[in-house]
Amino acid sequence: MSKESKIFLGEKDMPGQWYNVTADMPNKPLPPLHPGTKQPIGPEDLAPLFPMELIKQEVSSERYIDIPEEVQDIYKIWRPTPLHRAYKLEKYLDSPCKIYYKNESVSPAGSHKPNTAVAQAYYNYKEGVRKMTTETGAGQWGSALAFATQHFGIDLKVFMVKISYEQKPYRKSMMNVWNADVIPSPSNLTDSGKQILAGDPDSPGSLGIAISEAVETAAKDPDAKYSLGSVLNHVLLHQTIIGLEAQKQMEMAGDYPDIVMACFGGGSNFAGISFPFLGDNFRDGKNTRVVAIEPASCPKLTRGQFQYDFGDTIGLTPLLPMFTLGHNFVPAKIHAGGLRYHGAGSIVSQLLRDDLIEAQSVRQLESFEAGLAFAKTEGIIPAPETSHVIAGVIREVNKAKEEGTKKTILFNFSGHGIIDLAAYDKYFAGELQDHEVTNEEIAKSIGELEKLV
Amino acid sequence: MSKESKIFLGEKDMPGQWYNVTADMPNKPLPPLHPGTKQPIGPEDLAPLFPMELIKQEVSSERYIDIPEEVQDIYKIWRPTPLHRAYKLEKYLDSPCKIYYKNESVSPAGSHKPNTAVAQAYYNYKEGVRKMTTETGAGQWGSALAFATQHFGIDLKVFMVKISYEQKPYRKSMMNVWNADVIPSPSNLTDSGKQILAGDPDSPGSLGIAISEAVETAAKDPDAKYSLGSVLNHVLLHQTIIGLEAQKQMEMAGDYPDIVMACFGGGSNFAGISFPFLGDNFRDGKNTRVVAIEPASCPKLTRGQFQYDFGDTIGLTPLLPMFTLGHNFVPAKIHAGGLRYHGAGSIVSQLLRDDLIEAQSVRQLESFEAGLAFAKTEGIIPAPETSHVIAGVIREVNKAKEEGTKKTILFNFSGHGIIDLAAYDKYFAGELQDHEVTNEEIAKSIGELEKLV
Numbered sequence: 035m036s037k038e039s040k041i042f043l044g045e046k047d048m049p050g051q052w053y054n055v056t057a058d059m060p061n062k063p064l065p066p067l068h069p070g071t072k073q074p075i076g077p078e079d080l081a082p083l084f085p086m087e088l089i090k091q092e093v094s095s096e097r098y099i100d101i102p103e104e105v106q107d108i109y110k111i112w113r114p115t116p117l118h119r120a121y122k123l124e125k126y127l128d129s130p131c132k133i134y135y136k137n138e139s140v141s142p143a144g145s146h147k148p149n150t151a152v153a154q155a156y157y158n159y160k161e162g163v164r165k166m167t168t169e170t171g172a173g174q175w176g177s178a179l180a181f182a183t184q185h186f187g188i189d190l191k192v193f194m195v196k197i198s199y200e201q202k203p204y205r206k207s208m209m210n211v212w213n214a215d216v217i218p219s220p221s222n223l224t225d226s227g228k229q230i231l232a233g234d235p236d237s238p239g240s241l242g243i244a245i246s247e248a249v250e251t252a253a254k255d256p257d258a259k260y261s262l263g264s265v266l267n268h269v270l271l272h273q274t275i276i277g278l279e280a281q282k283q284m285e286m287a288g289d290y291p292d293i294v295m296a297c298f299g300g301g302s303n304f305a306g307i308s309f310p311f312l313g314d315n316f317r318d319g320k321n322t323r324v325v326a327i328e329p330a331s332c333p334k335l336t337r338g339q340f341q342y343d344f345g346d347t348i349g350l351t352p353l354l355p356m357f358t359l360g361h362n363f364v365p366a367k368i369h370a371g372g373l374r375y376h377g378a379g380s381i382v383s384q385l386l387r388d389d390l391i392e393a394q395s396v397r398q399l400e401s402f403e404a405g406l407a408f409a410k411t412e413g414i415i416p417a418p419e420t421s422h423v424i425a426g427v428i429r430e431v432n433k434a435k436e437e438g439t440k441k442t443i444l445f446n447f448s449g450h451g452i453i454d455l456a457a458y459d460k461y462f463a464g465e466l467q468d469h470e471v472t473n474e475e476i477a478k479s480i481g482e483l484e485k486l487v
Numbered sequence: 488m489s490k491e492s493k494i495f496l497g498e499k500d501m502p503g504q505w506y507n508v509t510a511d512m513p514n515k516p517l518p519p520l521h522p523g524t525k526q527p528i529g530p531e532d533l534a535p536l537f538p539m540e541l542i543k544q545e546v547s548s549e550r551y552i553d554i555p556e557e558v559q560d561i562y563k564i565w566r567p568t569p570l571h572r573a574y575k576l577e578k579y580l581d582s583p584c585k586i587y588y589k590n591e592s593v594s595p596a597g598s599h600k601p602n603t604a605v606a607q608a609y610y611n612y613k614e615g616v617r618k619m620t621t622e623t624g625a626g627q628w629g630s631a632l633a634f635a636t637q638h639f640g641i642d643l644k645v646f647m648v649k650i651s652y653e654q655k656p657y658r659k660s661m662m663n664v665w666n667a668d669v670i671p672s673p674s675n676l677t678d679s680g681k682q683i684l685a686g687d688p689d690s691p692g693s694l695g696i697a698i699s700e701a702v703e704t705a706a707k708d709p710d711a712k713y714s715l716g717s718v719l720n721h722v723l724l725h726q727t728i729i730g731l732e733a734q735k736q737m738e739m740a741g742d743y744p745d746i747v748m749a750c751f752g753g754g755s756n757f758a759g760i761s762f763p764f765l766g767d768n769f770r771d772g773k774n775t776r777v778v779a780i781e782p783a784s785c786p787k788l789t790r791g792q793f794q795y796d797f798g799d800t801i802g803l804t805p806l807l808p809m810f811t812l813g814h815n816f817v818p819a820k821i822h823a824g825g826l827r828y829h830g831a832g833s834i835v836s837q838l839l840r841d842d843l844i845e846a847q848s849v850r851q852l853e854s855f856e857a858g859l860a861f862a863k864t865e866g867i868i869p870a871p872e873t874s875h876v877i878a879g880v881i882r883e884v885n886k887a888k889e890e891g892t893k894k895t896i897l898f899n900f901s902g903h904g905i906i907d908l909a910a911y912d913k914y915f916a917g918e919l920q921d922h923e924v925t926n927e928e929i930a931k932s933i934g935e936l937e938k939l940v
Binding site: 038039040042044045046110111112122140141142144181184203204207208210211212213406409410412413414415452453455456458459462 | 491492493495497498499563564565575593594595597634637656657660661663664665666859862863865866867868905906908909911912915
């Protein structure tokens with residue numbers, strides 16, 4: 035094999051700006067609304083939770099936003115990440131398509147999440163914040179933010195869904211290594227937690243409850259701010275370094291993608307890899323297909339409804355314009371915990387409304403088969419979330435074979451599955467099932483939403 | 488920060504040969520002896536266990552040995568590995584020394600072990616072997632060989648120390664992902680295992696017992712061969728790609744090390760990083776200090792005795808000339824499982840006898856403190872084994888400060904600790920102790936060795 039399978043970008047060639055897709059979107063996303071007044075919220079509504087620079091980014095219409103030197107310095111611990119040509123997977127699939135993947139699993143926390151964690155920690159630090167709170171489900175986001183905050187001497191409190199706290203001790207340990215205070219949620223530290231525990235002392239917790247505890251803690255403490263790992267515009271913005279690097283690396287490889295793909299939970303890794311290529315579509319007349327892969331058990335993009343809904347389960351956030359299954363929707367307990375979110379952020383939702391991106395859903399067993407094929411050929415064991423996009427890529431390869439076409443596919447390898455190996459055990463033991471949600475379940479969940487706007 | 492902190496080598500610049508240090512050593516290692524005849528063993532003695540090409544490498548005096556194309560092709564999944572300049576650790580230590588590390592944690596199995604696993608699997612495959620056996624303690628070696636054998640369609644049976652099988656399920660899962668058959672040892676599949684179980688049905692197992700089971704299984708099956716992950720000359724040879732790449736990368740950085748360091752278990756990662764630099768010492772009059780860091784609880788290099796001893800606990804191997812604590816020595820249960828081996832291979836032992844390398848021992852708590860400092864600055868969480876060399880590096884930095892000197896230090900970052908996070912938990916909980924072995928314990932263990940030769 036004479037061609038390089040890994041394309042490295044030097045640190046000096048790392049992009050110095052993030053890309054803001056809203057500058058180029060034909061239709062801008064609708065604004066978030068205040069749940070009481072039903073009017074667009076202003077910066078003052080968000081100021082108790084976020085530093086002003088992030089609030090500005092949330093509503094910015096600038097095309098490019100500078101990445102601060104201090105953030106770039108920490109990015110360089112692992113960035114630029116390698117772009118791989120998946121020669122061995124191509125051979126295994128007998129693929130007429132070229133397959134490239136951007137390897138975000140090389141970060142200290144093992145996923146793309148630190149791209150925004152470092153930026154958020156920095157802007158908080160810059161504005162004098164020394165205490166932050168967040169929630170985490172399986173722990174990917176919490177460990178990324180712990181890694182980031184300790185670099186700036188910020189104390190971090192992570193409310194971790196109790197059942198994950200008990201079942202996934204390695205993620206908790208990782209957060210401890212990076213100095214975070216990890217609290218099983220529901221806890222007695224907040225009114226939200228106490229309320230839940232009063233009703234059910236053995237509550238296993240949920241992401242919705244953990245968000246409530248983290249938001250409440252930050253809102254009550256004038257010195258503390260809150261941080262979210264996906265969905266919001268500024269989070270997606272920070273992730274675009276993935277796609278911006280990939281554009282340079284594809285050019286180094288002498289290629290350009292026909293299809294860009296990512297798995298989809300709240301949208302952060304999807305936005306990261308795809309928005310810069312959408313920018314090329316919008317500005318340069320490129321025609322790249324952009325495809326989000328979501329789990330069949332939580333299909334907000336393919337089967338949800340576009341409307342204003344809460345971003346959290348309890349209803350503490352502003353109302354966001356989103357494709358949603360309803361904020362009370364409870365997805366089946368698939369192992370791709372990062373994809374179990376009821377809605378999509380406002381930018382992605384607008385893009386989908388305008389038919390500028392596509393979405394497909396994949397069942398759990400198909401995703402595990404794809405993940406194993408990848409681990410056996412390309413070597414890296416994928417996170418269960420990442421296995422979803424690999425399944426989507428294999429579908430595209432099979433389609434190209436049927437059609438007799440040859441495409442160039444680029445996907446985001448969002449994270450490794452080293453701490454999710456228990457899920458593979460269950461797969462081998464035949465204990466995993468497919469969970470496809472019924473139309474009735476979706477109708478019920480969406481029906482429960484009295485029209486919020 | 489203007490200088491690049493990661494130095495990447497292109498795949499086309501990956502070395503095409505391994506380096507055999509025995510070609511340049513002033514005194515060659517003594518030969519292994521047959522335990523019965525006390526005469527040097529010949530190839531026919533090893534043929535039941537190893538393919539002929541590996542036996543040839545074991546006794547080769549050629550300076551360079553070609554890396555087969557097929558092995559290079561699989562190496563390129565993760566190789567060349569990056570060389571990092573540890574700017575953030577230097578800053579944290581206020582170091583007058585430059586610190587570089589070769590990052591072997593980026594391999595699919597998370598350590599340097601696949602460098603020899605892939606080569607061994609290939610030579611076995613080439614000679615028609617389709618069944619292999621090995622043992623593993625904590626699972627690093629077993630997972631590396633599983634990754635390698637599945638690429639060549641070889642069935643692998645791994646005897647895994649039972650207590651690790653039960654306590655470290657993620658390593659077992661990783662081996663399963665790569666198709667290996669993992670058996671808790673002692674098992675009922677071998678006479679060795681049955682014998683142990685007859686005496687103690689609840690035996691937690693040991694590396695010695697697992698080796699016996701793996702060797703016995705291979706010896707009894709004419710179609711199967713056995714594989715070892717350290718100690719032997721051919722294993723050390725395959726690891727030299729680490730140091731050969733590092734030489735090119737140090738040159739790209741415009742530097743050359745004054746000190747090369749690695750942690751020491753059986754010697755494979757130590758040999759990998761250091762032998763090519765020793766070659767420069769021997770041939771080009773360079774004067775690089777080469778330092779092995781072993782745990783205080785298993786100090787064969789600093790407090791052991793040079794003599795012929797068995798490579799395994801039961802006494803199935805040939806007699807090897809080694810610095811040893813005695814093959815019955817039972818090291819304390821420190822978390823750096825990969826460093827709990829009673830002896831050093833014959834090449835390293837000869838080098839130490841001739842004062843061509845140095846050794847130091849580090850206690851467990853010092854190693855964890857060093858590992859945490861690294862995780863908080865450079866981002867990657869080190870394996871407990873790797874934390875030992877980091878502690879050694881910090882000592883050299885402190886020494887340089889006292890002496891007012893400025894050294895350039897290169898060390899091998901042999902593996903990440905993502906699957907060893909439970910060890911960090913115990914450290915935080917104050918449950919870890921230092922274990923320094925007493926002179927009496929060593930004297931007793933070595934005294935038990937009736938002079939074998």
